[in-house]
Amino acid sequence: MPDVARHPSWSRLRPGAPVLLRDAGLLQVGLDPPSLALLADTPAVRALLARLRTGCPEPALGPGADPDQVTAWQRLHQALLLVPDPGGETGASGPGTFTATAAWAGPRAAERLAARSSTLVRVVGPAALVEPVTRLGVIGGLRIDAADGSPQGDEPGLVVVLHEGEARRRQHDDLQAAGLPHLPVWWRGGLPHVGPLVVPGVTACLRCLDAQESEADPRRPLLVEQAGREPAPPHDPVLLALAVAWTVREAQRWAEGATPTSWSATVRLGPDGPPEVTRWARHPYCGCAWDAPAA
DSSP states (O other): OOOTTSOOSEEEEOTTOOEEEEETTEEEESSSTTSOEEEEOOHHHHHHHHHHHHTOOOOOOSTTSOHHHHHHHHHHHHTTOEEEOOTTOOOTTOHHHHHHHHHHHGGGHHHHHHHHHHSEEEEESOHHHHHHHHHHHHHTTOEEEEOOSSOOSSOOSEEEEEOSSSOOHHHHHHHHHHTOOEEEEEEETTEEEEOOBBOTTTSOOHHHHHHHHTTTOTTHHHHHHHHTTSOOOOOOHHHHHHHHHHHHHHHHHHHTTOOOTTBTEEEEOOSSSSOEEEEOOOOTTSGGGTTSOOO
16 A cells, blocks of 8 residues: 555646546546546545646645545555656657546556657658658657668667558668668558568568568569559558558557567558458568578
8 A cells, every 4th residue: 555654756636537426425536447436525535636636736645634535545546546747857748748648558657658758769761751750759759760861870779661652672671680670661552551560580571471472472572572663652641640640659669668569460551440460470481580490
């Protein structure tokens, strides 16, 4: 149980958590479990909730404190309904991003945003695609380096490679050789594909996909290589916006240490139905898998 004798480090009510009158003398904070707490409806508890909503300094909750306030704070804490006040330390994303993240991440919002801002994500590709990904990535708390082809300083934790059409394999070969994790975003048949997120030596790469598909069509790698040099058609604006958002969310999850949906997988975003996720294994005929032990 949290030590209420000290000034609590949790100083704000979780954004979006409603304070509801459940019954006579009983308040409910939050709508659905586990983020739900039942509190006594007393003036002291309402005063505490008002302070937590505005971020004002909390009253001392040590010996002699109102017992209903102490119980209320403990229950809010246990239900993950209290988040740390970020103060001025919200990074480039700003306080709005912290508030929005805290609404769903609760007490882990600051930790997630810190992870995003500490991982350099390099975004390369045509300017028309780099710009929206960079803009949304910065708003979402990522540390973005939009490469312009000039020599770069810090080594990125992830390289996002944007293509207007089919992914050009040779560009990804260089990243594979450098041992850099990278995420291709490409288009086929007018539809965006995100992934696979490639961790060299760990996950499938684009040429693993080609090797797998060449089992049914031996000429497949040659055809895909030529398709990458063809002019791309205009992008559907709604699918483009969806692809941008999905790409940024994958980069966020990678920076946070989570497993993105595109981990060794492609995510096909279409106008009908849910995203289509296809899992890929490292292919034994692909050069990236030559370090793998024989089956």
